[in-house]
Amino acid sequence: MDIQMDTLFEFIKQNWMLFLIALIVLFVIISFVKTMIKWALVIVIVAGVAVYSGVTWKDIDQVVTTVKDETVAKLKDQAIQAMKDEASKATYERNKDGSYTVKTPSLELIGQAGSTKVHVSLGGVSLGEWEATEMIRQFIEGAKK
Known part of the structure; x- marks a missing residue:
């Protein structure tokens, strides 16, 4: 998992402008859009950045499962x-x-x-x-x- 995190941080360093633009767009959407479409747009943007960064759905599923299991155990x-x-x-x-x-x-x-x-x-x-x-x-x- 540390190798994946190092790879992710290196990717973010190289593509910081893309992440900055995505973050600004997310804040604008969350601030001004007041419908359920807001959350659909947020999910699409986050998923697009995640896919572009090389994170796979399997990685995301693994992280979600780990967090869920740890939370339930606590x-x-x-x-x-x-x-x-x-x-x-x-x-x-x-x-x-x-x-x-x-x-x-x-x-x-x-x-x-x-x-x-x-x-x-x-x-x-x-x-x-x-x-x-x-x-x-x-x-x-x-x-x-």
Whole structure:
């Protein structure tokens, strides 16, 4: 990845005028165009500069995937830490449809009785369904009390 970054920086040094013009055009578009067309133009310009610079879609996809995976991992760590820190503030609520909700100030778990999976949200952001590990089951049981 360092070789690719070095190549990209060298390309930018050699074509700084192109990047400067593209940046100015982007700012003008973002400032004056007020419709959804604005974002389509921004994407086209960024994609054009990326393709011109030699960056492939595979490279972009790899970077996006890496950033997404790292972000999800950090959010999961924060959710687990919130379970530990806010266990005493957790409230348990049985819903009419047979499901249950466990809430803390920053965390929400929704599950079905007898299911091995729970839906986890941290700060209103869904983190998807997780396996109900021993720690999660203990957190739910603690909230019941």
